[in-house]
Amino acid sequence: MRIKTTILYSLIASLGLANLGFAEDQADGRSLAFDRTKGNCLACHAIPGEPKAESPGNIGPPLVSMKARYPDRAELRARIWDETVVNPDTVMPPFGRNKILTEQEVELVTDYIQGL
């Protein structure tokens, strides 16, 4: 019985850890995207696949089916880096060009967004 509980506990613990590890990988890109002082993407974009993406704005299109729509990761990254290259009149901030996000942060956000 005791052994069983220990196994159970360790099972839960490892599950929890695995879960945490998984969450953290994503969390980097995700929390950067959510953070109001960083990406703050939710100010303008809904992320319908994310239950935690509450009260988003609607200035930009919803970020969905990104992998299908942007099979080329470089293209997606370029838009996050500086959307004014694609559309000079856009209101979307140039996250990379204006150093709102660091280069590494742009990579993390791109990965996260492409997974949506």
Added chain:
Amino acid sequence: MKRKLAYIIMAGLLLGCAHTGPAKGPTDDRNALIKNYKQMLPDIKFDDYIYGALAMNPDAKGQYDDIMSFPPYSMDLDNGQKMWGKPFKNGKKFSSCFPNGGKNVAGNYPYFDNTANRVVTFENAINSCLKANGEEELKYAEKQMGLLTAYARSLSDGMKVNVKVEGAGALAAYEKGKAYYAARNGQLNFSCRSCHVQAAGKFIRMDQLSMMIGQASHWPEFRGGTDIVTLQGRFKQCEKNVRAKPKDANSEEYNNLEYYLTYMSNGLPMQTPVFRK
């Protein structure tokens, strides 16, 4: 020969004119902007532009109407009234500085003063009045000025905004205000236009963005009911929010911006002060 040359030059000039077309002026700017909003926000009546984002949300407008029937700032307005009515040391009052005792005049501001070669805002006129009467001027965009102008402008409630852009100096100031409005600024690369023209009616997070026409007809505002904000104070707040460096109140940039912005609200009724969340 000379004649021929003259003809050629004249033809060239005419062609040049045809090419550039008639110069676009403030009237064209305003008509184009009205047309733009009519397309973007077809359900909102022009007269309701004074309600800004409230015009887009019947529930919020209903709450606003309730609040406005018993405004939480009525004490503040009383203080403004006392300031307006208090005689200067020389016995004169503010009302002596304005036509009609200050009634139905605020909608004519800002105007362009050709002698001084600059834009004169209503706040500038209040300070000129104090100075001319040997009194100390008020700090431009701060609370005392806010309280005084909340009352002084309320004497023009219902007056239509009536800003004129006439003459080369006035046009230059207007053009500078217009350029400022459209210029991208700060790390986030926004212009005023990004939010209040291109994204008018859209939500940025929880906030629905007001259209620029109608924004200038109701200042100062009481935000949250009692926190007084002047129009140029609001410019600063928007610029801070987008990590741009705000200009000083009463700077040439902000006065030109106010001139341009208020011209765009021409024809809409003044109402001061109002509540905003």
